[in-house]
Amino acid sequence: MTDALRTELADMVDSAEWTWLQPHANRDAVVVVDQALDLVDVGVAIATDNVTSVDHWIGEQLLRKPTLDQLIRWERTEGLRFQALIVPPYVLVQQSPEAT
Numbered sequence: 001m002t003d004a005l006r007t008e009l010a011d012m013v014d015s016a017e018w019t020w021l022q023p024h025a026n027r028d029a030v031v032v033v034d035q036a037l038d039l040v041d042v043g044v045a046i047a048t049d050n051v052t053s054v055d056h057w058i059g060e061q062l063l064r065k066p067t068l069d070q071l072i073r074w075e076r077t078e079g080l081r082f083q084a085l086i087v088p089p090y091v092l093v094q095q096s097p098e099a100t
Contacts, residue, residue, distance in 0.1 A: 002044060009043040009085060016084040016093070018074045024091040025071060032070070033094045034062040043087045 024030050033042050034057075042063065045053040057063035066074070074080055082093040 002048065005047060006040060006044050009047070009087070010040045012043075013039055013083055013085045015081050018077070018080040018082065021082060021084060021091060021093060022075070025066065028065070029089055029091050030066055031090050031092050032064055032066050033092050035094060037062050039083055039085050039092055039094050042092055043085045046087045046090065046092070 021030060033039055037057065042054075042057070044050075045057075054063065080095075082095055084094075085092045
């Protein structure tokens with residue numbers, strides 16, 4: 001099942017503008033995934049309730065909610081894009097390195 005899930009989630013990763021993600025941030029559903037992690041690996045861990053991995057990433061601050069400063073900066077940066085993956089109820093995002 002995990003291989004099929006990984007394939008399905010990998011196919012769902014897409015580029016998204018901040019303006020498209022903003023409604024999800026407004027409902028506190030956006031989760032920032034650090035560049036050190038693979039977006040699909042995180043999606044699989046969340047979808048399969050891998051609490052050990054998710055808790056570890058949260059503890060290392062590799063997985064977190066966006067800060068107020070980030071939200072303000074993202075709001076003000078025109079054309080800002082992210083890699084995004086929807087794993088209900090969350091929207092996982094990775095900011096491109098040049099946009100940090």
